[in-house]
Amino acid sequence: MNRQYIIRRILIAIPSLLGISVILFGVLAMAPGDPFEELATNPAIPPEVRQALRAKFGLDDPVWQRYVHWLSAMVQGDWGFSFQSRMDVDMLILQRLPVTLIVIGASQILAISVAIPVGVLAAIRPYSIFDQIASTFAMIGFSLPTFFTGLVLILVFSIQLDWLPFVYRADVDATGWAFYWEHIKQSIMPVIVLGLAQAGALVRFMRSSVLDVIRLDYVTTARSKGIGERKVIVRHVVRNALIPIVTLVALQLPAVFGGAIVTEQIFRVPGIGSLLIAAILANDTPVVMGVTFVFACLVVLFNLIADILYGWLDPRISFR
């Protein structure tokens, strides 16, 4: 892999990240509300306290000044601190990043490991019973919003059957196998909700992508050479059909983070998404900036990974 290429891509990302931060900061500054509004409605708290806090946290400065201040601190690695909890923003994010990555990672793995075989099998025998069933479920999967499937799962598996807990606890008070078992039990529902919604779309794409490839001449050539059907599909068809899927998965990841925000709220998964929602509701600018910055970095990173994967899947794609 070309190291220069990667460096160039990262350098290109810098102006777009800067642009994102300017827009975000501007929108947040224009949005109504005040991080200390609860202080204003409580008659027992003197108004001077709120004024002192605003002055202390620099909220009375002009917007551009606050932005420059934030940016220069950020460049030096200081993410600032939350107005709400007075905790450093990077600490807040680090506390929650592992859970987000585990839940989203597991749901992506689930989505991919379901979607690819199902999509391929459906495409090999189009319009068969299997294909019909797979397509129907795929339709249902991506049509139903996560807040709905999440609630249905809770009602069935937590309330009716009482099998799974619906409140996610990051600190499980168990050790050894029980610890992992508890974690798996509580992750099942959020991972299924997120994974199946993703898988629905992926199955459709995988199927049409395989259908496109399977008709091409080189597949016929491979078959006529007498290579076994399994090998033809795995080595020749799927590998080429995966290229658009890689793009899709990489570009959908930000959308998955968006979907995860809803799922995180339903199951109380202490992920980065619920942190973002709470921060937005509380007008906690440094946290909103920090979290969206992490999201932006993730998007840039996954785009880069997708490009690198292209090269592996199809060596003809070059990097300049």
Add this chain to the structure above:
Amino acid sequence: MNEHELRRLIGDVKVGKLSRRGFAQRMLAVGLTAPMATQLLAVSGVAHAQPKSQYKPTKRGGGGLLKVLWWQGPTLLNPHFAVGTKDQDGSRIFYEPLAAWDPDGNLKPKLAASIPGREDGTLAADGKSLVWKLKQGVTWHDGRPFTADDVVFNWEYAKDPGTAAVTSGSYKDIMVEKVDQYSVRVKFAKPTPFWADAFVGTRGMMIPKHLFADFIGGKSREAPTNLKPVGTGAYMFKDFKPGDLVSGVINPKYHQDNKPYFDAIEMKGGGDAVSAARAVLQSGEYDYAWNMQVEDEILSRLEKGGKGKVVISPGGNIEHIQLNNTDPWTEVDGERSSIKTKHPTLSDPAVRRALSLLVDKASVEKHIYGRTGIATANFINNPKRFVSTTTKYEFNIDKAIDILEKAGWKKGADGIREKDGKKLKYLYQTSINQPRQKNQAIVKQACQKAGIEVELKSVTASVFFSSDISNPDTYPHFYADLQMYNNGPQQPDPAVFLRQFCSWEVASKANKWQGRNITRWQNKEYDDIYNAAQKEIDPVKRAAMMIKMNDMVVNDHVVIPVVARPIVTAVSNKLTCELSGWDNNTWDLANWFREA
């Protein structure tokens, strides 16, 4: 109820003819809060009752994990920065005040050895000082002893403007000095009838001097203990993830024997109120859930799950409609609703009276709030045992029409009443919140029948309740004729809450709408009573003044109280816990236990 009668009742309690509880209930009936009533007894020389404990466990620990659900998790754990109840509740797991408010409004000692009183001379007769005797042998979680130095430090910490503590209001005007290792004296500049503010309840949690001494003033944010509390409470700090989780483990050296029962506590945050109710009432995954802001109908349905029950504790909050005394439609010196103007139609007492007759409180209670909002005539009240003798409410459209007719407001061609070319047309605003929109519709319907046109407006809560000076839609601007929201004393004494009707508190452009008087009602008599009450050393006279102030704003229809909003929580059937509307949810956590 007048002063003489009050004195007779207090005399009855002294000689044992009337129970403390009976006295408190009678005080409630005249619009006095329960804590106020017990304070009356204390200052008049009647000892505080020792509430009997129903705590059953006979040894410390062994109860396993206590799981509680706060759908908005605590975001900080320093009680002096704790803004909302969620932060105070979270801090209260680890920190304790000198005394706490029980559900009947009695003071219950926590870190104090006893409650200051007249009989042992710890409460001065002139109301200008008192002495707190501290419990001996209490240690912080790190083993250091808790002494008078810590109490004095908390005062210094909170009153320092650089600290910007939200509790500063309770500490900035008092003087605190150490008497000896285990007693402190609190001095007031003026006679202070309601003395149980500093060091008590939500505003009185003690932080340790040895860990915060270097972080007073401007450096307050940097204290590492802000995030890792070291208190005196029944549970010791284990983990904290802002907005998500607060966890603690049993304090093996807790200063009360055999307590606490649970080995650990986990306070989980996030999600929404309905699913929190579900986790306690229906699936039984959690033992307790806070602040059930859910329609009563849904709560009742979830209760059928049989795992838990909804517990309603009376508090001070009141959902009320405010009537604008100034003209919101005329701009004077760059502001509307200026105190230099007068409302063209609402300034007529007949119109105000008619409006109050057009609010169907009983229907609001029955069809909207159910158990979670009780129709009331009073602004200051305790909903559960509320019976009023001096104020009453009525819903009567015919009577309203009659009053308007007599005052000369005749129906015009369009069906709207008018007089001298001024029409009874009002803009009625509130925040976006489904029960409030239903409430608005009920009022609008009745007004229409009486020939008053009401236009409804609803503003996003984050805008309505903000203090943004440039946004005209906030509630302190009050650029409307009528508006409705919920607020309460947040403190057991109504004086601070009643300050919102004093003339000098008028919200205006000059004070950036930070004045507390939103209705802009001005009344010299009210101001005089308020000022006199602030100086009044005789608690009985002061009580009569409080009642008078409540009656004035209600009878003058400055506000129309609609429903009192109690504190609603979901509790597992197995959990025994005492909740108080005058203190934090976790005020009595050390006494919580699970029935076997």
